[in-house]
Amino acid sequence: MKITFLSLLFSTTSGLSWLGLHRYSNEEMNLCEFEGLTRPQKRLCQKYPQFQPALKAASLSTINLCKSTMKGHLWGCQGADKLPAVGPELSQATSESAFVHALGAGQLLAALKKICRSGATGSCDEAELRMFAIQFTDVLAMSRRAKGQKTVELHNNDVGRTTADRHSRLVCKCHGQSGSCTQKTCWRGSPDPEKVATELSAKYESAAKVRAQDELPAIFRQYVVRDRLLYIKNSINHCETTHGRECNPESTEKNSCDRLCCGRGNIQRVLREPRRECKMETIKVDGSLWPAGIKCNTVYDETTSFICR
Secondary structure (H helix, E strand, C coil), rough: CCCEEEEECCCCCCHHHHHHHHHHCCCCCHHHHHHCCHHHHHHHHHHCCHHHHHHHHHHHHHHHHHHHHCCCEEEEEEEHCCCCCCCCCCCCCCHHHHHHHHHHHHHHHHHHHHHHHHCCCCCCCHHHHHHHHHHHHHHHHCCCHHHHHHHHHHHHHHHHHHHHHCCEEEEEEECCCHHHHEECCCCCEEHHHHHHHHHHHHHHHHCCCEEECCCCHHHHHHHHHHHCCEECCCCCHHHHHHCCEEEEEECCCCCHHHHHCCCEEEEEEEEEEEEEEEEEEEEEEEEEEEEEEEEEEEEHHHHEEEECC
16 A cells, blocks of 8 residues: 655656666676766776676666566566666656665675675675665765655665665574584675565555655654655556556456456467477387387477466
8 A cells, every 4th residue: 555645856767777787798898888877887887896797687686576576566567677778667756666776776785795705706895895785776866956856766775775684694604623513603695685576575565655845854764664665656557558468367366367457358378389209119029129210299288378458
């Protein structure tokens, strides 16, 4: 249930363009020159080259998790895979944009922690890692003139990082002779990406609408919406985007055809995929079986799906 709070100045958002790195396939080109990065992000990328693999991994996991987590929602993560081009689904400060902001910030922190623990970055400075994660995702919001828009984006990014921290697994290693574990060293490992995405999808469902002309009071953010996603603009009519979406006619959940197709009905689609099925032919000679060649036939595997009209 989305709740309306104060009045917040609206402006468009494009702080998600860096997530287009998931489409960056030319390994010969410098990742830091990717068109979806702002100038400050490019400078950060060049200053910390050891974190470049984490940027690519975070963008890919963000898009994949967005699609899988939102598969049963009307939105279905439409538009995220088109980044750095920002379409109508994410161009405004909607709850969908809030979710992707939070998920991207959380996945970047998770990817940085993972690459740090793997030893690929050499020495690992936790404070430097966190500083990079914050600056990289918050840099565009910090430059916005609209204070309300800035507050919302920074808040949602922080919710994503806080959620990632909450799902960081405790890893322990024993020290001592013959596994006696007389001493034990523990540390926080990298967060579980799927658990982070699942929790943020629940926050998406309970996102709070704000409408203020200025920054939200600190006490309001601390006690009222501390761990909630915030948005400004109501979502577009997602029923217009569900044409061709796969649905489940027997489900009563979010992925049901009744819900996803918005009452338009669905069509059944049967896909027949050919494959070769071969077996050894034998003949019997003097009571013994002898190979006589291989016989192959074409068989078809059928897959039935239901598609919204």
